[in-house]
Amino acid sequence: MPAALPYFDAVNPPSEDKRWKIVAATMRKLGNERTALIEALHSMQQAFGYLDLPGLTFVAATLRVPLSRVCGVATFYHYFTMKPQGRHTCVVCTGTACHIKGAERLLKTIAEQHGVKPGETTPDRELSLLTARCFGTCGLAPVAVIDGAVAGSLTPDSLEERLAEVAGHAA
Amino acid sequence: MLLEEIEALGAEQRERASALGTVISVCGAAGCQSMQSDALREQLAAQAQSRGLKPEECTVRQVGCLGLCGAGPLVSVEPSGRIYQRVRISDAPAIVDLLGGDVERIQLDPQLPFFTRQHRIVLENSGAIDPDRLEDYIAAGGYLALAKALAEMTPAEIVAQVTRSGLRGRGGAGYPTGLKWGTVAKAAGSPKIVICNADEGDPGAFMDRSVLESDPHRVLEGMAIAAYAVGATEGFIYIRAEYPLAIARLKTALRHAERNGLLGNNISGTPFSFRISLRIGAGAFVCGEETALMASIEGRRGQPRPRPPYPAERGVFGHPTLINNVETFANIPAILRRGAAWFAQTGTERSKGTKVFALAGAIRNAGLIEVPMGISLRDIVFEIGGGIPGERKFKAVQTGGPSGGCIPEEFLDTPVDYETLTRLGSIMGSGGMVVIDETSSLVDVARYFMEFCMTESCGKCIPCRAGTVQLYNLLGRFSAREATPRDLERIAELCDVVRHTSLCGLGQAAPNPLLSTLRYFRSEYEAGLAPEGAGR
Numbered sequence: 001m002p003a004a005l006p007y008f009d010a011v012n013p014p015s016e017d018k019r020w021k022i023v024a025a026t027m028r029k030l031g032n033e034r035t036a037l038i039e040a041l042h043s044m045q046q047a048f049g050y051l052d053l054p055g056l057t058f059v060a061a062t063l064r065v066p067l068s069r070v071c072g073v074a075t076f077y078h079y080f081t082m083k084p085q086g087r088h089t090c091v092v093c094t095g096t097a098c099h100i101k102g103a104e105r106l107l108k109t110i111a112e113q114h115g116v117k118p119g120e121t122t123p124d125r126e127l128s129l130l131t132a133r134c135f136g137t138c139g140l141a142p143v144a145v146i147d148g149a150v151a152g153s154l155t156p157d158s159l160e161e162r163l164a165e166v167a168g169h170a171a
Numbered sequence: 172m173l174l175e176e177i178e179a180l181g182a183e184q185r186e187r188a189s190a191l192g193t194v195i196s197v198c199g200a201a202g203c204q205s206m207q208s209d210a211l212r213e214q215l216a217a218q219a220q221s222r223g224l225k226p227e228e229c230t231v232r233q234v235g236c237l238g239l240c241g242a243g244p245l246v247s248v249e250p251s252g253r254i255y256q257r258v259r260i261s262d263a264p265a266i267v268d269l270l271g272g273d274v275e276r277i278q279l280d281p282q283l284p285f286f287t288r289q290h291r292i293v294l295e296n297s298g299a300i301d302p303d304r305l306e307d308y309i310a311a312g313g314y315l316a317l318a319k320a321l322a323e324m325t326p327a328e329i330v331a332q333v334t335r336s337g338l339r340g341r342g343g344a345g346y347p348t349g350l351k352w353g354t355v356a357k358a359a360g361s362p363k364i365v366i367c368n369a370d371e372g373d374p375g376a377f378m379d380r381s382v383l384e385s386d387p388h389r390v391l392e393g394m395a396i397a398a399y400a401v402g403a404t405e406g407f408i409y410i411r412a413e414y415p416l417a418i419a420r421l422k423t424a425l426r427h428a429e430r431n432g433l434l435g436n437n438i439s440g441t442p443f444s445f446r447i448s449l450r451i452g453a454g455a456f457v458c459g460e461e462t463a464l465m466a467s468i469e470g471r472r473g474q475p476r477p478r479p480p481y482p483a484e485r486g487v488f489g490h491p492t493l494i495n496n497v498e499t500f501a502n503i504p505a506i507l508r509r510g511a512a513w514f515a516q517t518g519t520e521r522s523k524g525t526k527v528f529a530l531a532g533a534i535r536n537a538g539l540i541e542v543p544m545g546i547s548l549r550d551i552v553f554e555i556g557g558g559i560p561g562e563r564k565f566k567a568v569q570t571g572g573p574s575g576g577c578i579p580e581e582f583l584d585t586p587v588d589y590e591t592l593t594r595l596g597s598i599m600g601s602g603g604m605v606v607i608d609e610t611s612s613l614v615d616v617a618r619y620f621m622e623f624c625m626t627e628s629c630g631k632c633i634p635c636r637a638g639t640v641q642l643y644n645l646l647g648r649f650s651a652r653e654a655t656p657r658d659l660e661r662i663a664e665l666c667d668v669v670r671h672t673s674l675c676g677l678g679q680a681a682p683n684p685l686l687s688t689l690r691y692f693r694s695e696y697e698a699g700l701a702p703e704g705a706g707r
Binding site for chain 2: 033034035036037038039041042063065069072073076077078079080094095096097098099100101132133134135136137138139140141143149150151152
């Protein structure tokens with residue numbers, strides 16, 4: 001076995017940011033194997049809120065996976081985002097039960113009140129609107145997850161109230 | 172832990188539990204938790220403490236899903252057997268004062284068909300034990316099946332018993348579980364791998380989430396038994412990222428099981444070793460398909476590949492792989508503990524046992540139920556589910572999510588099993604059941620599912636990637652009342668192509684919601700035709 005290429009041995013994270021240590025540790029725990037790619041991306045998104053190119057390059061070099069493949073995986077899965085998120089996030093569920101019970105109305109209200117469509121962030125970077133395919137809390141449909149907390153049985157009004165509570169962002 | 176130690180701990184825990192007075196159990200599954208059930212539990216405990224009640228007089232604890240998610244947060248009280256619904260934090264003093272007596276405003280009748288018509292095997296511990304406590308699971312007879320299997324049975328005997336039970340895969344397709352296990356057991360190559368598919372992607376389905384949040388050890392035990400039966404040493408649970416609570420509970424359960432020698436090296440003092448790792452999905456519906464799921468575990472895009480080779484021969488990392496759904500594994504400990512014959516008593520000729528369904532949509536009792544196979548859809552929707560809220564009329568029940576179909580009123584008396592649902596143009600699927608009332612347009616529902624399949628198509632094969640887009644656009648013409656009779660023909664032709672030429676189940680089943688609504692509710696499509704003389 002020839003010695004590993006020096007390039008790969010000297011993989012440095014994109015910055016001094018301590019959060020890269022978490023990402024590096026996740027990969028190391030899985031032996032820096034190629035198969036750790038998705039776990040690495042999860043860890044990076046959890047630490048930074050989104051994925052960016054310098055970070056993906058770091059992951060690619062550490063796991064010895066072509067950057068093209070890393071980008072392929074990062075863009076294939078809906079859960080990964082390449083855009084920085086706003087200070088608050090609102091994820092509206094668009095599962096079947098929520099659809100039947102009016103998820104569209106919720107999205108429409110947010111579009112009217114805050115001027116954002118799913119996948120967008122308000123210009124002041126306060127609120128990001130996202131959609132998800134079912135959180136499995138269909139008994140409470142329609143559902144949204146606001147800053148990580150599930151809010152159920154929503155109406156356009158009660159959703160606006162909840163958003164105002166977390167963000168002080170009511171129009 | 173050795174077999175004797177498990178038995179002793181179980182007996183000790185049961186004795187301790189029987190010495191308790193009032194036990195107030197608060198649901199701690201995701202639905203009720205989002206209705207502040209954690210704060211409610213703390214308040215109940217604080218109230219009990221402030222009244223100087225000792226633990227043997229009144230205990231407050233967390234349990235798994237109590238089932239009626241739409242009426243959360245739920246609280247159950249033993250020994251009185253009372254259940255309270257929509258409990259507010261301000262109700263806590265009254266509940267503690269009366270030690271679970273009549274608190275009329277929030278009282279729920281435990282004799283409701285919702286509770287009495289169920290037959291619980293998979294959910295036997297849901298709402299009865301604290302999912303974060305291994306001791307609770309052992310007190311309920313947990314890990315006995317594993318320890319006994321390791322000590323007293325050969326792998327072949329286990330496979331034979333699972334085969335005799337008639338258990339079929341609960342992920343939707345209904346492949347006989349025993350047959351699958353036998354194939355993996357016979358496959359050459361090592362190491363072998365066991366995967367639990369917890370990528371419950373069907374919107375409207377939450378059975379697996381609930382099982383993992385309420386009784387995680389049950390799934391681990393089922394996996395370990397499977398691993399012993401097929402000769403596997405390594406396991407994965409592939410779970411979707413949208414289920415953070417289930418992930419947390421699984422992590423706790425894995426830690427406890429490993430620490431107590433119920434997973435890891437030399438399980439229960441035998442030469443058998445098996446360890447399980449978690450893999451978190453990243454929001455791709457197609458990863459519920461087994462070959463795509465395995466690609467995802469390998470750190471690649473979740474794209475399916477043609478079969479054969481089947482996972483049993485060449486699965487994840489090229490090793491022989493057994494892959495079953497959460498609910499399938501959750502059935503295993505009960506089958507081993509109580510025997511194949513006992514399990515086969517329930518159900519129909521070809522579909523044995525029970526099925527867990529997630530009831531949602533336009534229905535009074537939204538929540539999680541487990542019923543014997545062969546029960547009629549009418550019983551599920553109108554008796555257990557309590558029917559449609561308001562004065563509205565039933566229109567259809569959707570089963571099987573984006574791969575299933577809509578079943579109309581006239582077939583509600585059909586017994587539920589794998590074959591009958593397929594005959595009706597739907598599928599059993601993983602167990603999501605969404606009730607649709609007269610206010611919803613079924614063209615809209617079909618379009619909703621087609622949009623779902625269109626965005627979730629992985630893009631590998633053309634019939635699915637391009638066909639779903641074209642079908643979605645065609646359906647849009649019906650919604651906009653611009654369709655022509657020729658569009659109806661085009662839909663039929665295109666559905667045929669997509670169904671028969673797509674690579675994996677996603678594409679092959681994508682036309683189902685459309686075809687079933689076209690079959691039973693053709694008039695709604697005809698209403699979408701452009702008016703005569705509109706220039707087309």
